[in-house]
Amino acid sequence: MAGVAGSELAAAVARAGGLGFLGSGTMSAEKIQSEYRAAVEAAGSHKSNGVIGIGLLNFCITDEMMAATVACKPHSVWLAVGDFKPFIKPLRQAGIKVMCQVTTMQQITDVVAEGADAIVVQGNESGGHGASPASTLSFVPEAVDHVQQLCKSLNRPGVPVIAAGGISDARQVAACFVLGASGVALGTRLVATTESLYKDSKKQHIVQTGSQASERPTTLRTTLYDELNEDVRWPSGVTARAIRNDFTDQWDGQTPLQSELLDRAKERVKRDAADLTVTSTWAGSSVGLIRSVEPAQSLITHLVKDAAAILKASGQALEDDSLDLGICT
Ligand SMILES: Cc1cc2nc3c(=O)[nH]c(=O)nc-3n(C[C@H](O)[C@H](O)[C@H](O)COP(=O)(O)O)c2cc1C
Secondary structure, three states, X not given: OEOOOOHHHHHHHHHOOOEXXXXXXXXXXXXXXXXXXXXXXHHOOOOOOOEEEEEEEHXXXXXXXXXXXXXXXXXXXXXXXXXXXXXXXXXXXXXXXXEEEEOOHHXXXXXXXXXXOEEEEEOOOOOEEEOOOOOHXXXXXXXXXXXXXXXXXXXXXXXXXXXEOOXXXXXXXXXXXXXXXXXXXXXXXXXXXXXXXXXXXXXXXXXXXXXXXXXXXXXXXXXXXXXXXXXXXXXXOOEEEEEOOHHHHHHHHHOOOOHHHHHHHHHHHHHOOOOOXXXXXXXXXXXXXXXXXXXXXXXHHHHHHHHHHHHHHHXXXXXXXXXXXXXXX
Protein backbone atom coordinates (compact mmCIF):
# COMPACT_ATOMS: atom_id res chain seq x y z
CA MET A 1 0.00 0.00 0.00
CA ALA A 2 1.56 3.21 -1.21
CA GLY A 3 1.97 5.79 1.56
CA VAL A 4 1.19 3.12 4.19
CA ALA A 5 3.50 0.13 3.90
CA GLY A 6 7.11 1.20 4.35
CA SER A 7 9.91 -1.01 5.61
CA GLU A 8 8.59 -1.18 9.19
CA LEU A 9 5.11 -2.44 8.31
CA ALA A 10 6.40 -4.87 5.68
CA ALA A 11 8.92 -6.25 8.19
CA ALA A 12 6.31 -6.59 10.97
CA VAL A 13 4.04 -8.58 8.62
CA ALA A 14 6.97 -10.80 7.63
CA ARG A 15 7.92 -11.39 11.29
CA ALA A 16 4.36 -12.61 11.88
CA GLY A 17 4.86 -15.16 9.09
CA GLY A 18 3.07 -13.18 6.37
CA LEU A 19 4.22 -11.72 3.11
CA GLY A 20 5.00 -8.06 3.76
CA PHE A 21 4.82 -5.86 0.67
CA LEU A 22 6.39 -2.42 0.43
CA GLY A 23 3.97 -0.05 -1.30
CA SER A 24 6.15 1.74 -3.82
CA GLY A 25 3.55 3.95 -5.57
CA THR A 26 5.64 6.59 -7.31
CA MET A 27 8.81 6.00 -5.26
CA SER A 28 12.19 6.64 -6.87
CA ALA A 29 14.37 3.66 -7.79
CA GLU A 30 16.82 4.59 -5.01
CA LYS A 31 14.04 4.72 -2.41
CA ILE A 32 12.72 1.29 -3.47
CA GLN A 33 16.17 -0.20 -2.92
CA SER A 34 16.82 1.51 0.42
CA GLU A 35 13.33 0.65 1.78
CA TYR A 36 13.73 -2.95 0.64
CA ARG A 37 17.12 -3.28 2.37
CA ALA A 38 15.70 -1.72 5.55
CA ALA A 39 12.71 -4.09 5.50
CA VAL A 40 14.86 -7.20 5.06
CA GLU A 41 17.07 -6.10 7.92
CA ALA A 42 14.10 -5.29 10.20
CA ALA A 43 12.42 -8.61 9.39
CA GLY A 44 15.41 -10.46 10.83
CA SER A 45 16.21 -14.06 10.11
CA HIS A 46 14.00 -16.07 12.46
CA LYS A 47 13.03 -19.23 10.60
CA SER A 48 9.28 -18.67 11.04
CA ASN A 49 9.60 -15.36 9.16
CA GLY A 50 7.54 -14.73 6.10
CA VAL A 51 9.09 -12.75 3.31
CA ILE A 52 9.34 -9.24 1.94
CA GLY A 53 7.90 -8.30 -1.43
CA ILE A 54 7.64 -5.11 -3.48
CA GLY A 55 4.28 -3.70 -4.54
CA LEU A 56 4.10 -1.82 -7.84
CA LEU A 57 1.25 0.00 -9.58
CA ASN A 58 1.44 -1.02 -13.26
CA PHE A 59 0.52 2.41 -14.60
CA CYS A 60 3.25 4.10 -12.51
CA ILE A 61 6.14 1.73 -13.31
CA THR A 62 9.18 3.36 -14.93
CA ASP A 63 12.16 1.49 -16.40
CA GLU A 64 14.23 2.66 -13.43
CA MET A 65 11.69 1.35 -10.89
CA MET A 66 11.53 -1.99 -12.66
CA ALA A 67 15.35 -2.27 -12.78
CA ALA A 68 15.61 -1.39 -9.07
CA THR A 69 12.93 -3.95 -8.19
CA VAL A 70 14.63 -6.74 -10.13
CA ALA A 71 18.00 -5.81 -8.58
CA CYS A 72 16.48 -6.25 -5.08
CA LYS A 73 15.58 -9.86 -5.98
CA PRO A 74 12.51 -9.86 -3.69
CA HIS A 75 10.58 -13.08 -3.09
CA SER A 76 7.53 -11.59 -4.83
CA VAL A 77 6.28 -8.55 -6.67
CA TRP A 78 2.67 -7.38 -6.34
CA LEU A 79 1.23 -5.80 -9.48
CA ALA A 80 -2.05 -3.88 -9.68
CA VAL A 81 -4.02 -1.36 -11.73
CA GLY A 82 -3.31 -1.02 -15.43
CA ASP A 83 -1.69 -3.32 -17.96
CA PHE A 84 -0.05 -6.40 -16.37
CA LYS A 85 1.34 -7.88 -19.57
CA PRO A 86 4.64 -5.96 -19.90
CA PHE A 87 5.74 -6.96 -16.40
CA ILE A 88 4.72 -10.54 -15.55
CA LYS A 89 7.11 -12.44 -17.83
CA PRO A 90 10.21 -10.26 -17.24
CA LEU A 91 9.78 -10.51 -13.47
CA ARG A 92 9.26 -14.28 -13.58
CA GLN A 93 12.28 -14.68 -15.85
CA ALA A 94 14.27 -12.86 -13.16
CA GLY A 95 13.21 -15.57 -10.69
CA ILE A 96 10.65 -13.40 -8.87
CA LYS A 97 7.15 -14.63 -8.07
CA VAL A 98 4.37 -12.41 -9.39
CA MET A 99 1.13 -11.73 -7.56
CA CYS A 100 -1.52 -9.81 -9.52
CA GLN A 101 -4.35 -7.90 -7.85
CA VAL A 102 -7.35 -8.01 -10.19
CA THR A 103 -10.91 -6.73 -10.22
CA THR A 104 -12.47 -8.58 -13.20
CA MET A 105 -12.73 -12.13 -14.54
CA GLN A 106 -11.12 -11.01 -17.82
CA GLN A 107 -8.04 -9.82 -15.92
CA ILE A 108 -7.87 -13.21 -14.23
CA THR A 109 -7.91 -14.94 -17.63
CA ASP A 110 -5.17 -12.63 -18.91
CA VAL A 111 -2.80 -12.85 -15.94
CA VAL A 112 -3.12 -16.62 -15.55
CA ALA A 113 -2.27 -16.99 -19.25
CA GLU A 114 0.81 -14.79 -18.71
CA GLY A 115 1.96 -17.03 -15.84
CA ALA A 116 0.98 -15.11 -12.68
CA ASP A 117 1.95 -17.08 -9.56
CA ALA A 118 -0.96 -15.88 -7.40
CA ILE A 119 -4.11 -13.84 -7.95
CA VAL A 120 -5.36 -11.29 -5.45
CA VAL A 121 -9.09 -10.90 -5.99
CA GLN A 122 -10.14 -7.45 -4.83
CA GLY A 123 -13.81 -6.90 -4.01
CA ASN A 124 -15.78 -3.68 -3.98
CA GLU A 125 -15.52 -3.30 -0.18
CA SER A 126 -11.80 -2.57 -0.45
CA GLY A 127 -10.25 0.63 0.86
CA GLY A 128 -8.24 2.85 -1.46
CA HIS A 129 -8.20 2.35 -5.22
CA GLY A 130 -9.93 -0.40 -7.14
CA ALA A 131 -12.49 -1.08 -9.81
CA SER A 132 -14.50 -4.12 -8.79
CA PRO A 133 -18.27 -3.92 -8.99
CA ALA A 134 -18.54 -7.29 -7.20
CA SER A 135 -18.43 -7.92 -3.47
CA THR A 136 -15.63 -10.03 -2.01
CA LEU A 137 -18.22 -12.60 -0.91
CA SER A 138 -19.35 -13.31 -4.48
CA PHE A 139 -16.15 -12.50 -6.41
CA VAL A 140 -13.82 -14.82 -4.49
CA PRO A 141 -15.63 -18.17 -5.05
CA GLU A 142 -16.35 -17.26 -8.68
CA ALA A 143 -12.67 -16.44 -9.17
CA VAL A 144 -11.58 -19.67 -7.45
CA ASP A 145 -13.70 -21.73 -9.89
CA HIS A 146 -12.48 -19.70 -12.87
CA VAL A 147 -8.80 -20.06 -11.94
CA GLN A 148 -9.24 -23.79 -11.41
CA GLN A 149 -10.78 -24.21 -14.88
CA LEU A 150 -8.16 -22.03 -16.55
CA CYS A 151 -5.29 -23.96 -14.97
CA LYS A 152 -6.86 -27.23 -16.09
CA SER A 153 -7.25 -26.02 -19.67
CA LEU A 154 -3.73 -24.57 -19.73
CA ASN A 155 -2.38 -27.74 -18.14
CA ARG A 156 -0.59 -25.80 -15.43
CA PRO A 157 -0.57 -26.42 -11.67
CA GLY A 158 -3.15 -24.58 -9.55
CA VAL A 159 -2.72 -20.88 -8.87
CA PRO A 160 -3.62 -19.64 -5.38
CA VAL A 161 -6.37 -17.05 -5.03
CA ILE A 162 -5.98 -14.47 -2.28
CA ALA A 163 -9.06 -12.57 -1.07
CA ALA A 164 -8.98 -8.79 -0.55
CA GLY A 165 -11.57 -6.19 0.34
CA GLY A 166 -13.31 -5.51 3.63
CA ILE A 167 -11.39 -8.13 5.63
CA SER A 168 -10.50 -6.92 9.10
CA ASP A 169 -11.26 -9.60 11.66
CA ALA A 170 -10.75 -13.33 12.25
CA ARG A 171 -14.33 -14.29 11.31
CA GLN A 172 -13.82 -12.74 7.89
CA VAL A 173 -10.44 -14.40 7.43
CA ALA A 174 -12.04 -17.77 8.25
CA ALA A 175 -14.91 -17.04 5.85
CA CYS A 176 -12.46 -16.36 2.99
CA PHE A 177 -10.87 -19.79 3.46
CA VAL A 178 -14.34 -21.34 3.37
CA LEU A 179 -14.92 -19.50 0.06
CA GLY A 180 -11.89 -21.27 -1.36
CA ALA A 181 -9.23 -18.58 -0.95
CA SER A 182 -5.69 -19.70 -0.12
CA GLY A 183 -4.93 -16.51 1.77
CA VAL A 184 -6.12 -12.99 2.53
CA ALA A 185 -4.69 -9.54 1.82
CA LEU A 186 -5.35 -6.99 4.55
CA GLY A 187 -5.52 -3.30 3.65
CA THR A 188 -7.38 -0.96 5.98
CA ARG A 189 -6.77 -3.19 9.02
CA LEU A 190 -3.02 -2.73 8.48
CA VAL A 191 -3.41 1.00 7.85
CA ALA A 192 -4.52 1.25 11.49
CA THR A 193 -1.31 -0.22 12.92
CA THR A 194 1.57 1.33 14.80
CA GLU A 195 3.99 0.73 11.92
CA SER A 196 1.85 2.12 9.10
CA LEU A 197 3.02 5.39 7.55
CA TYR A 198 -0.49 6.82 7.53
CA LYS A 199 -0.92 9.99 9.59
CA ASP A 200 -1.89 9.31 13.22
CA SER A 201 -4.94 11.54 12.87
CA LYS A 202 -6.20 9.39 9.96
CA LYS A 203 -5.52 6.15 11.85
CA GLN A 204 -7.63 7.51 14.72
CA HIS A 205 -10.29 8.62 12.23
CA ILE A 206 -10.55 5.01 11.01
CA VAL A 207 -10.89 3.74 14.58
CA GLN A 208 -13.44 6.40 15.51
CA THR A 209 -15.48 6.00 12.35
CA GLY A 210 -15.78 2.38 13.27
CA SER A 211 -17.43 3.21 16.54
CA GLN A 212 -19.95 5.71 15.14
CA ALA A 213 -23.50 4.71 14.40
CA SER A 214 -24.67 6.31 11.16
CA GLU A 215 -27.80 6.19 9.05
CA ARG A 216 -25.68 6.42 5.89
CA PRO A 217 -22.71 4.27 4.89
CA THR A 218 -19.55 5.57 6.51
CA THR A 219 -17.46 5.00 3.37
CA LEU A 220 -18.01 5.66 -0.33
CA ARG A 221 -16.30 4.92 -3.64
CA THR A 222 -15.41 8.15 -5.40
CA THR A 223 -13.21 9.74 -8.07
CA LEU A 224 -13.40 13.09 -6.31
CA TYR A 225 -9.94 13.22 -4.74
CA ASP A 226 -8.27 11.75 -7.83
CA GLU A 227 -9.78 14.48 -9.99
CA LEU A 228 -8.10 17.00 -7.67
CA ASN A 229 -4.71 15.28 -7.61
CA GLU A 230 -2.50 16.51 -10.43
CA ASP A 231 0.44 14.27 -9.50
CA VAL A 232 -1.11 10.87 -10.26
CA ARG A 233 -3.54 10.14 -13.12
CA TRP A 234 -5.43 6.91 -12.35
CA PRO A 235 -6.76 4.90 -15.32
CA SER A 236 -10.43 5.36 -16.16
CA GLY A 237 -12.83 3.07 -14.33
CA VAL A 238 -10.78 3.23 -11.13
CA THR A 239 -12.47 4.69 -8.06
CA ALA A 240 -11.30 4.81 -4.47
CA ARG A 241 -13.06 4.01 -1.21
CA ALA A 242 -12.71 6.67 1.47
CA ILE A 243 -14.44 7.66 4.69
CA ARG A 244 -17.39 9.93 3.88
CA ASN A 245 -17.05 13.49 5.17
CA ASP A 246 -18.52 16.99 4.65
CA PHE A 247 -16.37 17.51 1.57
CA THR A 248 -17.47 14.29 -0.19
CA ASP A 249 -21.10 15.03 0.80
CA GLN A 250 -20.79 18.40 -0.92
CA TRP A 251 -18.76 17.49 -4.01
CA ASP A 252 -19.02 13.79 -4.86
CA GLY A 253 -22.43 14.17 -6.51
CA GLN A 254 -20.91 16.73 -8.91
CA THR A 255 -18.10 14.57 -10.31
CA PRO A 256 -16.60 14.74 -12.89
CA LEU A 257 -15.99 18.32 -11.81
CA GLN A 258 -16.12 21.02 -14.45
CA SER A 259 -13.34 23.61 -14.59
CA GLU A 260 -14.68 26.30 -12.26
CA LEU A 261 -15.80 23.79 -9.62
CA LEU A 262 -12.57 21.89 -10.05
CA ASP A 263 -10.53 24.98 -9.18
CA ARG A 264 -12.67 25.73 -6.12
CA ALA A 265 -12.47 22.13 -4.86
CA LYS A 266 -8.70 21.98 -5.44
CA GLU A 267 -8.21 25.17 -3.48
CA ARG A 268 -10.27 23.77 -0.59
CA VAL A 269 -8.36 20.46 -0.27
CA LYS A 270 -5.06 22.30 -0.51
CA ARG A 271 -6.05 24.81 2.17
CA ASP A 272 -7.59 22.27 4.56
CA ALA A 273 -5.22 19.35 4.01
CA ALA A 274 -5.18 18.49 7.74
CA ASP A 275 -8.94 18.78 8.21
CA LEU A 276 -10.54 15.31 8.34
CA THR A 277 -13.88 16.72 7.22
CA VAL A 278 -12.18 17.72 3.96
CA THR A 279 -9.13 15.56 3.28
CA SER A 280 -9.23 11.95 2.03
CA THR A 281 -8.97 9.05 4.48
CA TRP A 282 -8.79 5.90 2.36
CA ALA A 283 -10.55 3.03 4.10
CA GLY A 284 -12.57 -0.07 3.30
CA SER A 285 -16.13 -0.81 4.29
CA SER A 286 -15.01 -2.85 7.28
CA VAL A 287 -13.94 0.24 9.24
CA GLY A 288 -16.62 -0.65 11.76
CA LEU A 289 -14.60 -3.70 12.83
CA ILE A 290 -11.40 -1.75 13.52
CA ARG A 291 -11.46 -0.58 17.10
CA SER A 292 -7.85 0.24 17.91
CA VAL A 293 -4.46 0.98 16.41
CA GLU A 294 -2.29 -2.06 17.13
CA PRO A 295 1.22 -3.34 16.42
CA ALA A 296 1.01 -5.33 13.17
CA GLN A 297 2.96 -8.41 14.25
CA SER A 298 0.74 -9.29 17.23
CA LEU A 299 -2.38 -8.28 15.30
CA ILE A 300 -1.61 -10.82 12.56
CA THR A 301 -0.51 -13.52 14.99
CA HIS A 302 -3.86 -13.23 16.81
CA LEU A 303 -5.90 -13.03 13.58
CA VAL A 304 -4.35 -16.25 12.29
CA LYS A 305 -4.80 -18.06 15.63
CA ASP A 306 -8.41 -16.89 16.01
CA ALA A 307 -9.33 -17.71 12.40
CA ALA A 308 -7.92 -21.23 12.80
CA ALA A 309 -9.92 -21.68 16.02
CA ILE A 310 -13.12 -20.50 14.26
CA LEU A 311 -12.58 -22.93 11.38
CA LYS A 312 -11.87 -25.76 13.80
CA ALA A 313 -14.93 -24.94 15.91
CA SER A 314 -17.26 -24.82 12.88
CA GLY A 315 -15.90 -28.16 11.63
CA GLN A 316 -16.49 -29.60 15.08
CA ALA A 317 -20.02 -28.19 15.20
CA LEU A 318 -20.84 -29.82 11.86
CA GLU A 319 -19.38 -33.14 13.01
CA ASP A 320 -21.50 -32.94 16.17
CA ASP A 321 -24.52 -32.18 14.01
CA SER A 322 -25.20 -29.35 16.42
CA LEU A 323 -25.12 -26.52 13.87
CA ASP A 324 -28.59 -25.31 13.10
CA LEU A 325 -28.45 -24.42 9.41
CA GLY A 326 -31.29 -21.95 9.06
CA ILE A 327 -31.75 -21.24 5.36
CA CYS A 328 -34.41 -18.66 4.50
CA THR A 329 -36.07 -17.77 1.23
C1 LIG B 1 -4.43 3.61 2.11
C2 LIG B 1 -4.43 2.51 1.09
C3 LIG B 1 -3.42 2.46 0.13
C4 LIG B 1 -3.43 1.44 -0.83
N1 LIG B 1 -2.42 1.41 -1.77
C5 LIG B 1 -2.40 0.43 -2.67
C6 LIG B 1 -1.32 0.33 -3.62
O1 LIG B 1 -0.40 1.13 -3.62
N2 LIG B 1 -1.34 -0.71 -4.51
C7 LIG B 1 -2.35 -1.63 -4.52
O2 LIG B 1 -2.31 -2.56 -5.33
N3 LIG B 1 -3.38 -1.56 -3.65
C8 LIG B 1 -3.42 -0.56 -2.73
N4 LIG B 1 -4.46 -0.52 -1.83
C9 LIG B 1 -5.52 -1.53 -1.89
C10 LIG B 1 -5.09 -2.79 -1.14
O3 LIG B 1 -4.13 -3.46 -1.89
C11 LIG B 1 -6.24 -3.77 -0.90
O4 LIG B 1 -6.79 -4.24 -2.09
C12 LIG B 1 -7.36 -3.19 -0.09
O5 LIG B 1 -6.89 -2.33 0.91
C13 LIG B 1 -8.18 -4.31 0.53
O6 LIG B 1 -9.34 -3.83 1.13
P1 LIG B 1 -9.44 -3.37 2.67
O7 LIG B 1 -8.79 -2.03 2.72
O8 LIG B 1 -10.90 -3.28 2.91
O9 LIG B 1 -8.75 -4.39 3.48
C14 LIG B 1 -4.47 0.47 -0.85
C15 LIG B 1 -5.45 0.51 0.14
C16 LIG B 1 -5.44 1.51 1.11
C17 LIG B 1 -6.52 1.51 2.16
